[in-house]
C-alpha cells in the first residue's frame with residue numbers, strides 16, 4: 385500500500401507553496417507525504433476530489449471552547465470547528481490564569497481539535513486576580529498549547545499594560561480587541577506578530593480611521609511592522625461597511641477568524657467556512673481567502689511548518705470542500721446583507737491523518753434578518 389489516504393483529482397490550493405492546480409495528495413500516518421499531479425498508487429482510502437477544492441485544514445485564530453465552565457458561552461470545538469474544517473483553533477482568552485489548569489484537564493486535553501489558547505489578564509484587584517508573574521508562570525507551564533495573553537474590551541484599560549508585561553515574561557503573543565481602547569494607543573502596545581482581533585468591527589467606538597475616514601497612521605505603522613489584523617467576526621466584530629471602507633483605502637485583513645461562541649454560532653457567524661465565504665463576497669480572491677485561513681494564521685501561531693500547509697512532513701490536516709456557485713445571502717453583525725456568488729462547504733475533513741466522522745453542530749434558525757441587532761455577551 386503506497387498511501388493511507390489518497391485525495392485524487394482535486395483543485396489543490398496551498399498558498400504556502402504557491403500551489404493552485406489539479407493535483408493529488410498522498411497521506412501516510414499523520415503526515416502529508418506527497419502532493420502533485422503525478423502522485424498516485426494504492427491507498428487504504430481514496431477520496432474522489434474531482435470538482436472540489438483541497439486545502440490545508442483551516443486555522444481559526446479566535447474561538448471560545450471552555451465548555452466545562454458554565455459561566456462562559458463556550459462551544460464544543462469538535463462539532464463546531466473541526467466538523468467545519470477548522471482543524472486548529474486558538475481559544476482567545478476564555479480562561480483566566482487560575483482557571484487554565486481546569487480548562488486544560490476538562491476541555492483542551494479531551495478535544496480532537498488542535499486547540500491553542502490565550503489566557504485573559506484579570507484585573508489586579510478583581511474577583512480572580514493574578515499578578516504578571518503568576519500569569520507568566522502559567523504560560524510557561526503550559527507552553528505547548530498556551531501561547532499567551534488576551535486583552536478584552538470589557539476589561540479595565542489597566543489590564544492592557546499588565547497583559548503586555550505578562551506576554552513579555554511568558555515569551556508569547558498578545559491579542560487585543562480593536563474596540564478595547566482607542567486604536568492608536570492600543571497599537572502602541574502591539575509588537576510584530578501580535579494580533580488585533582475584531583479589526584473590522586462596526587465602529588461603535590474606536591474606529592480604524594479619523595473623522596475624515598482616513599486610516600490612522602498608527603494602523604499603517606502596525607501593518608508595516610507585522611502586527612496581524614484579524615477578523616474575529618463574532619457577535620459584533622465584523623461589519624461589511626467597515627471592511628468595504630478599509631478595502632477601498634487599501635487596508636486588508638491578515639487573517640480570517642470567527643470568534644465563535646454560543647452567542648453567534650446560530651448566526652450571524654455560524655462557522656469558519658461561512659466567514660471565509662463572506663470574504664469572497666467582498667471580492668477577496670479564493671487564493672487570498674485560503675491563505676488568510678491557513679498559512680498566515682499558522683504563522684501567527686508560529687506553527688507554519690506543522691499546520692496550515694500541504695508541504696510534505698506537515699501534519700495531515702486537509703479539507704476537501706465544494707465551492708458552490710449561486711446566490712447566497714450573508715449577514716454581518718448589524719444584520720446588513722450582501723449577496724455572494726460562492727459558498728465554501730467542507731465535504732471531508734482530515735485531521736492528523738484521521739477522517740473526522742463525529743457530530744456536526746446544526747445551527748438553529750434564528751431568522752436574524754428580522755431581529756434587532758444582536759446582543760453582546762460581556763467577556764467574550
Ligand SMILES: [Zn+2]
Nearest residue numbers: 446476643764
Ligand atoms: Zn472572543
